[in-house]
Amino acid sequence: xxxxxxxxxxxxxxxxxxxxxxxxxxxxxxxxxxxxxxxxxxxxxxxxxxxxxxxxxxxxxxxxxxxxxxxxxxxxxxxxxxxxxxxxxxxxxxxxxxxxxxxxxxxxxxxxxxxxxxxxxxxxxxxxxxxxxxxxxxxxxxxxxxxxxxxxxxxxxxxxxxxxxxxxxxxxxxxxxxxxxxxxxxxxxxxxxxxxxxxxxxxxxxxxxxxxxxxxxxxxxxxxxxxxxxxxxxxxxxxxxxxxxxxxxxxxxxxxxxxxxxxxxxxxxxxxxxxxxxxxxxxxxxxxxxxxxxxxxxxxxxxxxxxxxxxxxxxxxxxxxxxxxxxxxxxxxxxxxxxxxxxxxxxxxxxxxxxxxxxxxxxxxxxxxxxxxxxxxxxxxxxxxxxxxxxxxxxxxxxxxxxxxxxxxxxxxxxxxxxxxxxxxxxxxxxxxxxxxxxxxxxxxxxxxxxxxxxxxxxxxxxxxxxxxxxxxxxxxxxxxxxxxxxxxxxxxxxxxxxxxxxxxxxxxxxxxxxxxxxxxxxxxxxxxxxxxxxxxxxx
Amino acid sequence: xxxxxxxxxxxxxxxxxxxxxxxxxxxxxxxxxxxxxxxxxxxxxxxxxxxxxxxxxxxxxxxxxxxxxxxxxxxxxxxxxxxxxxxxxxxxxxxxxxxxxxxxxxxxxxxxxxxxxxxxxxxxxxxxxxxxxxxxxxxxxxxxxxxxxxxxxxxxxxxxxxxxxxxxxxxxxxxxxxxxxxxxxxxxxxxxxxxxxxxxx
Numbered sequence: 034x035x036x037x038x039x040x041x042x043x044x045x046x047x048x049x050x051x052x053x054x055x056x057x058x059x060x061x062x063x064x065x066x067x068x069x070x071x072x073x074x075x076x077x078x079x080x081x082x083x084x085x086x087x088x089x090x091x092x093x094x095x096x097x098x099x100x101x102x103x104x105x106x107x108x109x110x111x112x113x114x115x116x117x118x119x120x121x122x123x124x125x126x127x128x129x130x131x132x133x134x135x136x137x138x139x140x141x142x143x144x145x146x147x148x149x150x151x152x153x154x155x156x157x158x159x160x161x162x163x164x165x166x167x168x169x170x171x172x173x174x175x176x177x178x179x180x181x182x183x184x185x186x187x188x189x190x191x192x193x194x195x196x197x198x199x200x201x202x203x204x205x206x207x208x209x210x211x212x213x214x215x216x217x218x219x220x221x222x223x224x225x226x227x228x229x230x231x232x233x234x235x236x237x238x239x240x241x242x243x244x245x246x247x248x249x250x251x252x253x254x255x256x257x258x259x260x261x262x263x264x265x266x267x268x269x270x271x272x273x274x275x276x277x278x279x280x281x282x283x284x285x286x287x288x289x290x291x292x293x294x295x296x297x298x299x300x301x302x303x304x305x306x307x308x309x310x311x312x313x314x315x316x317x318x319x320x321x322x323x324x325x326x327x328x329x330x331x332x333x334x335x336x337x338x339x340x341x342x343x344x345x346x347x348x349x350x351x352x353x354x355x356x357x358x359x360x361x362x363x364x365x366x367x368x369x370x371x372x373x374x375x376x377x378x379x380x381x382x383x384x385x386x387x388x389x390x391x392x393x394x395x396x397x398x399x400x401x402x403x404x405x406x407x408x409x410x411x412x413x414x415x416x417x418x419x420x421x422x423x424x425x426x427x428x429x430x431x432x433x434x435x436x437x438x439x440x441x442x443x444x445x446x447x448x449x450x451x452x453x454x455x456x457x458x459x460x461x462x463x464x465x466x467x468x469x470x471x472x473x474x475x476x477x478x479x480x481x482x483x484x485x486x487x488x489x490x491x492x493x494x495x496x497x498x499x500x501x502x503x504x505x506x507x508x509x510x511x512x513x514x515x516x517x518x519x520x521x522x523x524x525x526x527x528x529x530x531x532x533x534x535x536x537x538x539x540x541x542x543x544x545x546x547x548x549x550x551x552x553x554x555x556x557x558x559x560x561x562x563x564x565x566x567x568x569x570x571x572x573x
Numbered sequence: 574x575x576x577x578x579x580x581x582x583x584x585x586x587x588x589x590x591x592x593x594x595x596x597x598x599x600x601x602x603x604x605x606x607x608x609x610x611x612x613x614x615x616x617x618x619x620x621x622x623x624x625x626x627x628x629x630x631x632x633x634x635x636x637x638x639x640x641x642x643x644x645x646x647x648x649x650x651x652x653x654x655x656x657x658x659x660x661x662x663x664x665x666x667x668x669x670x671x672x673x674x675x676x677x678x679x680x681x682x683x684x685x686x687x688x689x690x691x692x693x694x695x696x697x698x699x700x701x702x703x704x705x706x707x708x709x710x711x712x713x714x715x716x717x718x719x720x721x722x723x724x725x726x727x728x729x730x731x732x733x734x735x736x737x738x739x740x741x742x743x744x745x746x747x748x749x750x751x752x753x754x755x756x757x758x759x760x761x762x763x764x765x766x767x768x769x770x771x772x773x774x
Contacts, residue, residue, distance in 0.1 A: 071619075074752065079750030079751075154596050157596045158595065180734075257747055282749060286748060290757060297757070325757045327737060349731055350598060368740050390576070390579075397587040
């Protein structure tokens with residue numbers, strides 16, 4: 034991690050060795066230990082205990098809820114973020130937890146000398162596959178069919194839901210167990226199925242928590258990361274009848290295991306998402322920690338895989354690149370607990386694969402944005418984003434949140450998600466951590482231009498940007514403005530940043546003003562000094 | 574037009590400009606030392622798994638003997654251990670929900686990650702590796718590969734109906750980052766480093 038990347042609130046958390054969050058720290062550490070007694074932090078675990086002692090007798094903070102959805106009206110992310118910031122216990126735990134994941138990612142990435150080469154290879158493999166996606170899809174389909182798999186094509190989310198519902202109806206299925214899939218979230222699958230009388234049971238713990246609380250996942254890897262253990266205890270008490278006063282994570286997780294297991298055993302069908310689809314073999318690959326995708330795939334007699342068409346990669350061999358990047362980027366672990374390869378149905382069972390477009394083939398034609406289709410959903414850009422960490426995934430009011438969400442969501446609905454590309458500090462950290470080298474922050478900027486040109490952004494924001502643009506685009510005017518450095522940075526920005534019309538300034542402080550601008554320093558110390566000519570050349 | 578034809582036609586219309594060749598994947602130098610057994614064990618432990626060395630002349634199952642003796646239901650697919658649940662006669666995968674300990678042999682291990690590979694051939698009934706409370710894995714030390722990249726150059730993945738890399742037990746930290754083993758699948762995974770021909774000796 035570089036100092037520039039660390040854009041957290043500087044509250045000294047990193048200096049408090051031993052605890053991420055001491056004011057709510059518990060003395061004992063519940064996390065599992067290794068055979069040799071060391072504390073373990075694989076999967077999505079923190080490197081240090083994060084949270085309070087079970088049954089801590091103290092005021093509980095209600096969970097801040099996500100953005101208000103009003104049809105197609107633009108999401109007010111700032112409003113939802115404000116409510117998240119007003120819940121300090123949630124906000125701090127969220128911020129520290131995700132920053133911890135980001136640091137685990139750094140440690141894992143720095144442990145591989147060829148990391149940058151792997152990112153480049155992954156990016157090139159994805160670019161290649163997307164440039165011939167039609168051919169690879171046809172190859173995948175042919176292989177899957179040869180393997181005895183039923184292949185379906187869905188133009189959009191509604192078609193996906195109808196197809197899956199149709200398969201379930203044909204088999205007289207009354208219940209479906211599923212593992213985590215952002216694609217099915219994107220399709221609104223659970224909401225659709227609620228009207229059919231077929232029960233859908235999420236089997237990933239985080240996703241199950243969210244389902245029972247009637248909330249969307251807030252993060253692509255850790256769906257309930259915005260909730261504290263107290264929130265989870267309240268949800269489980271209400272829906273599974275657990276002890277509302279017992280917020281021990283082990284008790285909660287074990288209760289869920291016992292509660293969900295009979296549902297898994299009795300399920301008529303299973304459904305998984307797809308991390309990678311291999312064209313040469315027709316294989317669907319899932320990467321999970323809980324083993325729930327394998328339960329969904331290996332217990333019921335009917336199995337359905339929902340696959341976004343951008344998940345294709347040409348060959349098995351390429352997994353040797355992507356798998357080395359995925360879990361390290363997402364969790365800081367060398368691999369997930371389970372990496373599963375589904376190719377053929379088990380004897381006596383049926384396997385279906387649904388290839389879902391839902392706007393992807395159109396996105397492929399967007400010159401500035403098609404590379405967003407390279408995304409492997411690791412969540413690294415979310416964990417590193419200062420806006421995301423401090424506002425929570427649900428504040429975006431969209432399936433995909435954080436930096437990757439800002440550039441994907443507007444392709445689904447330009448009006449509804451028109452404000453999202455402005456929820457970024459443009460620090461570029463998302464681009465730096467992306468394992469497939471998507472230029473995320475540049476695409477965020479490009480979306481701002483597109484949305485401004487198409488009049489999708491509010492008038493107030495347009496006016497402020499125009500004024501800023503006039504100063505920033507003319508070096509002389511900019512220098513004149515900061516020439517009176519003291520007055521400009523001390524008086525004007527305070528007004529500009531902290532006036533009630535600008536939500537950006539809330540909860541932030543301006544950096545200390547340098548005594549002298551770089552330009553002034555350079556003019557004074559370097560320009561015109563003969564013995565520095567060499568250095569000047571070097572600077573060019 | 575069908576959804577298939579529409580999607581394929583839109584993709585053809587929207588093919589990104591420029592040349593995007595498929596890169597050659599170089600074989601990267603292994604990041605693990607020459608002692609693959611030690612490297613494998615160390616990484617498996619960091620992923621929550623357990624590893625048992627076998628001392629010649631002593632009970633190779635010493636580390637799991639207590640677990641085996643207290644288990645009511647043992648499902649074994651290996652000749653070294655005799656179980657009391659015949660996987661060949663299981664009617665439905667869910668019938669294995671009462672298995673306490675499953676014993677299976679891995680196709681190979683991977684030192685870079687501490688993973689072991691199974692296919693439907695080793696598992697016989699795939700669900701046994703998830704519904705059992707505990708999983709005991711036999712791995713021949715000679716079957717440990719250096720890297721994930723090497724693993725994906727093996728033919729197993731393209732041939733198997735179902736292939737899975739297990740790296741430690743089922744795990745979750747979805748509640749406040751607290752790590753818990755046995756989220757939905759097995760609560761523990763123990764690898765016993767035992768050569769393939771050991772049952773015949």
